[in-house]
Amino acid sequence: MNKKLTTEQIEDIYLFVTKHVEFYDVQMELVDHMANGIEEQWKENEHVSFEIAFNEEFKKFGVSGFENIQEEKYLFLKKRYHTMIWKEMVGFFKLPQVIATVLMVYLIYLLLGLMEIGTLSLFYTYLVPVVLLFIIAYTLYQYRKYRRSKAKLVFQKILYKDYVAIPLVLFNSLFWRSVSTFEKVGYMSEYMRWITAFLMVVFGLYLFVTFIMIPINASKYLDEMHPGYKQLGKI
Amino acid sequence: MRKTNLFKGSIHTILLKLLESNDKMYGYEITQKVKEVTRGDLKITEGALYPALHKLEAEGLVDVEVQQVDGRLRKYYKLTEKGQKETVSKLAELEKYLETMQTLLNPKFS
Numbered sequence: 513m514n515k516k517l518t519t520e521q522i523e524d525i526y527l528f529v530t531k532h533v534e535f536y537d538v539q540m541e542l543v544d545h546m547a548n549g550i551e552e553q554w555k556e557n558e559h560v561s562f563e564i565a566f567n568e569e570f571k572k573f574g575v576s577g578f579e580n581i582q583e584e585k586y587l588f589l590k591k592r593y594h595t596m597i598w599k600e601m602v603g604f605f606k607l608p609q610v611i612a613t614v615l616m617v618y619l620i621y622l623l624l625g626l627m628e629i630g631t632l633s634l635f636y637t638y639l640v641p642v643v644l645l646f647i648i649a650y651t652l653y654q655y656r657k658y659r660r661s662k663a664k665l666v667f668q669k670i671l672y673k674d675y676v677a678i679p680l681v682l683f684n685s686l687f688w689r690s691v692s693t694f695e696k697v698g699y700m701s702e703y704m705r706w707i708t709a710f711l712m713v714v715f716g717l718y719l720f721v722t723f724i725m726i727p728i729n730a731s732k733y734l735d736e737m738h739p740g741y742k743q744l745g746k747i
Numbered sequence: 748m749r750k751t752n753l754f755k756g757s758i759h760t761i762l763l764k765l766l767e768s769n770d771k772m773y774g775y776e777i778t779q780k781v782k783e784v785t786r787g788d789l790k791i792t793e794g795a796l797y798p799a800l801h802k803l804e805a806e807g808l809v810d811v812e813v814q815q816v817d818g819r820l821r822k823y824y825k826l827t828e829k830g831q832k833e834t835v836s837k838l839a840e841l842e843k844y845l846e847t848m849q850t851l852l853n854p855k856f857s
Contacts, residue, residue, distance in 0.1 A: 522819055537811070538797070541774055541822040545793065548775035574794040584798035588805035740813030740820060 515554040517547050521562055528566075532578040536663045537738035538585055542578060546570070589670070592737050597675065600721045613713060620709035629694045636687065647676070647723070654727060663741060664730050675722045683715055758791065758799045760841050763808065763826070763834040771812060771825035774800065800824055808833050 517525075522543065529542045549569035553560055560568075570577065605613075624632065651672060658664040690708070694700050700708070726733065735741040765780060766772060772780070774796060781791050803809045808830035812823040826834065 516817065519818055537813075537822060538801075540813075540820040541797070544773065544816075544819050544821050545775045547817070547819055552779075572793050574792065576794060580794055581797045581801075585801050588801050591805060739811035740822065743813050743815070743820060 514551065515558050516551060517562075521550075522547060524562075525566070529578065533582045533585075534666050535582070535585055535589070535738055536666075537740050538581060540740060542581070586670075589737060590674070593670065593675065596726065596733055596737075597718075597722055600725055601718065604717065604721065604725075613717065616713045616716075617706075617709045620712055621705050624700060624705040624708060629691065629698075629700065633688075633691050633695075636691075640684070647680075650723070658730075663734055663738065667730055667734055667737075668727060671722060671726060676719065679715075679718070679722075757841060758795060759803065760834075760837045761791070762796075762799055762803060763830060763837055766809060766824060766826045767831065767834045771823040773821050773823050803830070 525543050525546050526539070529539050529546070533539050533542060546566065546569050549572070550562070550565040553565045553568065574580075627635070654668060655665070658668060694704070731741070761781065762777065765777060769780070774793075777800075778791055778793065778796060781789055800809070804811060804824070807827060809824045810827045810830075812825065814821050814823060
């Protein structure tokens with residue numbers, strides 16, 4: 513009978529791996545890899561201590577350790593996030609939603625026609641804290657809801673950081689740049705009003721999808737992106 | 748000779764080929780298998796293996812299956828249909844490359 517790792521030792525490996533890698537499917541495969549390596553060493557010599565065997569095995573990952581694996585995985589995942597968001601956006605467009613979207617664009621177009629540029633920037637200035645407060649409150653609510661599931665928290669974190677926070681900052685700077693241009697000209701042309709209305713609605717829709725719709729279906733996407741999510745609950 | 752460098756570019760092809768002949772495999776098994784088949788001449792390093800596997804996974808060439816073994820979860824990789832097609836074309840590519848190298852190294856003067 514070959515010497516096997518105890519549950520505590522596997523737990524130790526797990527704790528070590530989770531410090532360096534945040535995606536759970538990668539975590540579990542690295543834990544398994546390290547465990548296999550250590551047990552293989554014990555086949556040769558049973559008397560090697562767990563710590564020495566562990567260090568020996570970790571050395572094989574080179575100077576960058578798990579870092580490189582984590583980073584590359586993150587890059588591959590981004591592509592999955594893009595497809596996921598794109599699919600959700602396209603899936604959103606059924607007939608009633610299309611009509612509602614077109615109406616929204618038209619409504620904003622009309623509103624922009626009624627407003628002076630100064631009023632628009634003032635309105636936007638008031639809108640920003642309201643939206644920010646809502647985002648912070650909703651993020652906290654999501655965090656409380658999912659704090660037991662690390663996998664979901666990681667999923668949410670990437671979504672909110674890369675696909676909500678950064679786009680918001682970009683949109684904001686684009687908005688102010690446009691406003692200052694409009695102020696110089698003194699008015700907004702018909703054409704610009706349509707474009708602005710369209711962009712605002714599309715961006716609003718994008719936020720709705722990334723911020724609300726996708727987190728609701730997080731479990732489904734998690735199992736697609738990191739297989740084994742369903743099994744995780746059974747251990 | 749730095750043996751590993753020679754094979755750097757072909758790691759994806761090697762992985763696909765291994766999975767083609769072995770139904771499903773997990774990471775550690777792959778490193779051992781490569782060592783065994785090449786009698787230690789070629790070692791796939793851990794730091795290169797996993798990113799390569801994850802790349803194949805992201806491209807939909809392999810599918811993943813998770814099983815519980817010895818109190819831990821094991822992640823198995825297996826070829827998808829797309830992966831099988833890719834294996835055929837990658838192998839053909841590699842063969843063509845080897846042929847070219849052969850002619851370069853042993854030119855026949857006629």
